[in-house]
Amino acid sequence: MAGNETIQGFLDGLASSAPTPGGGGAAAIHGAMGAALLSMVCNLTIGKKKYVEVEAELREVLAKSEALRAELTGMIADDVEAFDAVMAAYGLPKGTDDEKAARAEKIQEALKVATDVPLACCRVCRQVIDLAQVVAEKGNLNVISDAGVAVLSAHAGLRSAALNVYVNAKGLDDRAFAEARLSELEGLLGDAGPLNERIYEIVKTKVN
Amino acid sequence: MAGNETIQGFLDGLASSAPTPGGGGAAAIHGAMGAALLSMVCNLTIGKKKYVEVEAELREVLAKSEALRAELTGMIADDVEAFDAVMAAYGLPKGTDDEKAARAEKIQEALKVATDVPLACCRVCRQVIDLAQVVAEKGNLNVISDAGVAVLSAHAGLRSAALNVYVNAKGLDDRAFAEARLSELEGLLGDAGPLNERIYEIVKTKVN
Numbered sequence: 001m002a003g004n005e006t007i008q009g010f011l012d013g014l015a016s017s018a019p020t021p022g023g024g025g026a027a028a029i030h031g032a033m034g035a036a037l038l039s040m041v042c043n044l045t046i047g048k049k050k051y052v053e054v055e056a057e058l059r060e061v062l063a064k065s066e067a068l069r070a071e072l073t074g075m076i077a078d079d080v081e082a083f084d085a086v087m088a089a090y091g092l093p094k095g096t097d098d099e100k101a102a103r104a105e106k107i108q109e110a111l112k113v114a115t116d117v118p119l120a121c122c123r124v125c126r127q128v129i130d131l132a133q134v135v136a137e138k139g140n141l142n143v144i145s146d147a148g149v150a151v152l153s154a155h156a157g158l159r160s161a162a163l164n165v166y167v168n169a170k171g172l173d174d175r176a177f178a179e180a181r182l183s184e185l186e187g188l189l190g191d192a193g194p195l196n197e198r199i200y201e202i203v204k205t206k207v208n
Numbered sequence: 209m210a211g212n213e214t215i216q217g218f219l220d221g222l223a224s225s226a227p228t229p230g231g232g233g234a235a236a237i238h239g240a241m242g243a244a245l246l247s248m249v250c251n252l253t254i255g256k257k258k259y260v261e262v263e264a265e266l267r268e269v270l271a272k273s274e275a276l277r278a279e280l281t282g283m284i285a286d287d288v289e290a291f292d293a294v295m296a297a298y299g300l301p302k303g304t305d306d307e308k309a310a311r312a313e314k315i316q317e318a319l320k321v322a323t324d325v326p327l328a329c330c331r332v333c334r335q336v337i338d339l340a341q342v343v344a345e346k347g348n349l350n351v352i353s354d355a356g357v358a359v360l361s362a363h364a365g366l367r368s369a370a371l372n373v374y375v376n377a378k379g380l381d382d383r384a385f386a387e388a389r390l391s392e393l394e395g396l397l398g399d400a401g402p403l404n405e406r407i408y409e410i411v412k413t414k415v416n
Contacts, residue, residue: 003216010215010241012280014273015247022248023357026241030364032219033234034268039223040230066223072217149231156238156364159408163353166415200367207374 003073019087019200022119023078024164028072030157031125035069038062038131041139058110059130068124068131072157075121079164082114086168109169115181118164125161127156129195132154136202148203157198162189210283225297232287232326232372236280238365239333243277245358246270246339249347262346269339276332280365283329286346287372290322294376319379323389324374333369334396336362341389344410356411366411370397 005013010029013021042062045051051058089106093099132151139147165185172178218237221229232341253259259266270340276284297314340359347355373393380386 003219004214006212006214007284008281009209011211011244011277014241014244015251015277017251023245023354026245026357026361029215029360030242033222035238036222037218037231037234040225043223043225069219069223073216099294122337127392143230143347144230145375148371149234149368152239152364152368153234156360156405157349161356162361163356163411166412167353170416171285203371204374207371208378 003076004042006180018084020080020081020179021076022079022081023160024121025063025076026120027077027125027157027160028075028165030117030153030160031075031121031128032069032072034125034128034150034152034154034157035065035072035145037063038128038135038151041135041143041147041150043199044143045138045140050141051138051140057134058106059139065128065131068128071130072121072122075117075124078117079121082110082117085110086114087160099107101108107171108173111168115165115168115172116177118161119134119181119185122160122185122188125154125158126192129192129199133195133199133202136199140204142201144206148207151196151199151203155192156189158192211284220273228291230282230287230291232291232370234283235326235329235365235368236283236287236331236378238361238368239283239329239336240277240280242268242333242336242340242358242362242365243273243358245361246336246343247277248272249343249351249355250357252351253340253346253348256348259346259348269342273336273339276336279332280329280336284323286325286342287329290318290325290376292344293318294322305352315379316381319376320382321352323373323376323380323386326369326376327389327393328400329369330366330373330393330396333362333366336402337366337400337407341403341407342405342411349414352411352414355409359404359407359411363400365395366400 039062042058044057044059089110092103094103126178129151132147162185169178169181247270250266252265254263297318300311302311337359344355377386377389380407
């Protein structure tokens with residue numbers, strides 16, 4: 001499980017010429033940091049007298065942000081696995097026509113997984129962005145800057161994972177499969193940019 | 209050194225009600241992931257026949273991105289130290305007038321450091337963004353999506369650290385000190401948004 005690696009080890013692996021970890025793992029960490037920061041603001045709001053009116057709502061947000069964080073942390077390893085499977089498929093023998101056909105099929109299978117893994121990351125990052133709006137509006141003012149960092153993290157995760165969806169969908173022969181994923185992706189990206197800016201502005205106004 | 213912590217441990221600490229690590233550490237990791245991904249693209253471009261014309265330039269970029277990565281990784285711990293110093297100053301006794309004066313002075317000293325630490329992070333993230341443009345334009349096409357993730361990471365790091373500059377500069381009595389930092393910050397943020405979008409588009413066009 002990639003979460004057991006040290007930060008330094010992960011960064012060294014990222015910087016190296018080894019194919020994994022790469023941008024997909026970084027995208028999952030972006031999202032996980034975003035979810036974790038929302039949990040932090042919730043944890044520092046719940047139980048405070050001044051915030052008793054929003055406590056029930058932030059308890060629900062906390063349960064969701066912790067579930068999303070667990071999903072995103074798992075995606076660090078999912079990305080490595082999906083990428084390695086694509087590389088392994090490209091490495092299959094291609095001496096005979098049968099081998100060529102089997103290899104092509106394995107590549108396509110692996111590319112489908114490698115499209116769906118970052119798309120799942122996009123989906124979860126988008127949920128983190130939506131939760132960030134609640135936290136930015138209602139969280140403890142003393143740590144509200146962390147809600148701003150959370151939305152920036154999740155939005156960077158969404159757009160980072162989107163690049164990996166594009167790359168892998170491009171190689172798919174099954175265009176119906178690819179177009180369905182790209183269409184869902186556009187929906188997820190949709191108003192995420194303006195929403196990110198709106199939430200950042202809510203926070204910026206509070207800290208200035 | 210915070211880089212020796214596991215990813216899981218860092219995320220758990222981020223999510224908890226413990227005051228550190230917080231958004232400042234996340235900002236430094238954003239920047240460090242950005243720098244690491246630029247190094248990765250350089251490492252996978254240098255030595256390839258097809259990219260011999262850009263090899264010398266990308267060797268220079270690699271030396272810079274690795275130096276920036278080291279700086280940013282160090283900032284994970286700097287942020288914890290600066291934040292803890294502010295909290296320690298607030299915790300000083302305030303029974304007598306002398307104690308009150310000494311405490312107020314220590315708080316101001318600690319806030320100055322806690323303004324300069326995220327500002328340094330902004331400065332380095334901005335340098336990562338500038339390097340990302342070269343890598344997005346000239347790096348190995350097979351891994352160009354990682355240059356896109358790099359710029360998103362560095363830009364999220366810049367804006368995340370900016371929130372911490374705002375928060376701490378707000379508490380400073382020395383307004384000349386604060387205004388000088390805020391003015392430098394505006395310069396760093398300046399065209400970073402449009403530049404981020406421009407670099408992302410360069411990459412998106414190449415992967416689609």
